[in-house]
Amino acid sequence: MAEQGSDPIIRVRDVSVQFGATKVLDNLDLDVRRGEILGFVGPSGAGKSVLTRTIIGLVPKLSGRIEVFGIDLDAAGKAERRGIERRWGVLFQQGALFSSLTVRQNIQFPVREYLKLSQRLLDEIAIAKLVMVGLKPEVADRYPSELSGGMIKRVALARALALDPELVFLDEPTSGLDPIGAGEFDELVRTLQRTLGLTVFMVTHDLDSLHTACDRIAVLGDGKVIAAGSMAEMQASQHPWLRSYFHGKRARAVVG
Ligand SMILES: Nc1ncnc2c1ncn2[C@@H]1O[C@H](COP(=O)(O)OP(=O)(O)O)[C@@H](O)[C@H]1O
Numbered sequence: 001m002a003e004q005g006s007d008p009i010i011r012v013r014d015v016s017v018q019f020g021a022t023k024v025l026d027n028l029d030l031d032v033r034r035g036e037i038l039g040f041v042g043p044s045g046a047g048k049s050v051l052t053r054t055i056i057g058l059v060p061k062l063s064g065r066i067e068v069f070g071i072d073l074d075a076a077g078k079a080e081r082r083g084i085e086r087r088w089g090v091l092f093q094q095g096a097l098f099s100s101l102t103v104r105q106n107i108q109f110p111v112r113e114y115l116k117l118s119q120r121l122l123d124e125i126a127i128a129k130l131v132m133v134g135l136k137p138e139v140a141d142r143y144p145s146e147l148s149g150g151m152i153k154r155v156a157l158a159r160a161l162a163l164d165p166e167l168v169f170l171d172e173p174t175s176g177l178d179p180i181g182a183g184e185f186d187e188l189v190r191t192l193q194r195t196l197g198l199t200v201f202m203v204t205h206d207l208d209s210l211h212t213a214c215d216r217i218a219v220l221g222d223g224k225v226i227a228a229g230s231m232a233e234m235q236a237s238q239h240p241w242l243r244s245y246f247h248g249k250r251a252r253a254v255v256g
C-alpha cells in the first residue's frame with residue numbers, strides 16, 4: 001500500500017494559493033511523516049492557517065498537488081474524499097466550538113456528519129473522548145460559555161478525535177492559554193500521539209510547544225517552507241528570521 005512505510009502521510013508539492021493579487025503560498029513543498037508531531041511556524045500572516053485549510057480542502061489552490069494517506073486529493077472522487085476526511089480531525093484556530101451546542105453535541109458533530117450511529121453509541125463516544133482529553137463526563141452537558149479557556153481547547157481536541165483519526169490538524173491550539181495551561185495541553189497532545197499513534201500537524205507560535213511537543217519543525221516564510229528539521233537544526237540555521245526567532249529574547253527565555 002502506498003501509504004505504508006516511510007512515505008509521508010501528507011505530501012504537498014508546488015502548491016500556490018492566491019487571494020486577489022496577493023500570493024500567500026508560492027510553490028510550497030512540505031512532507032509530514034507518519035507518526036510525527038510536526039510544528040509549523042512562521043510570522044503572523046505568513047499563511048500557516050491558509051496552508052492548513054488548503055490541505056483539508058477549505059481553500060482552493062491555484063496550482064500544485066496535495067497527497068494525504070498517499071492519495072492525490074484532486075483525483076479522489078466524492079466517496080473516496082469523504083473516506084479520507086473521516087481519517088483526519090481538525091482543531092481550527094478560530095471558532096473552536098459551536099456556542100449553541102453542548103459539549104456532548106459538539107463532540108458528536110463530526111461523527112453525525114460521517115456515520116449513522118445510535119444515540120447511545122454517540123453518547124458513549126462523547127464521554128470516551130472527554131475522558132481521553134482529561135475532562136470529567138459531567139462536562140458533557142455544559143455549554144462552551146460555561147467552560148474555561150483550557151477546557152474549551154480540550155473539548156475542541158476531543159471533537160477533533162471523535163472519529164478516531166490517524167492524522168490531526170491543530171491550528172494554534174494553545175493560543176490564549178496561560179503557560180501552565182499551554183504546557184499541560186502540549187503534554188496531552190504528546191501522550192495522545194504516542195498512545196494512539198497519531199500524526200499531528202501543529203501550527204504554533206509557542207516556542208515551548210516546539211521544544212516539548214514537536215519531533216520536527218517546518219518554517220514558513222515568503223510563501224515557502226524555508227527550513228524543516230529538528231529543533232537543533234533550526235537553532236543552527238543562519239537564516240535571519242530563524243536566528244531571531246530561535247535565538248531572540250523569547251527564545252532565550254525558553255532555551256535558557
Ligand atoms: N479567505 C481569505 N481571503 C483573502 N485573504 C485571506 C484569506 N484567508 C487568509 N487570507 C490572507 O492570507 C494571509 C495569510 O493568512 P493566515 O494563513 O491566516 O496567516 P497565519 O500564518 O497567521 O495563519 C493573510 O494576509 C490573510 O489576510
Ligand SMILES: [Mg+2]
Nearest residue numbers: 048049050093
Ligand atoms: Mg493562523
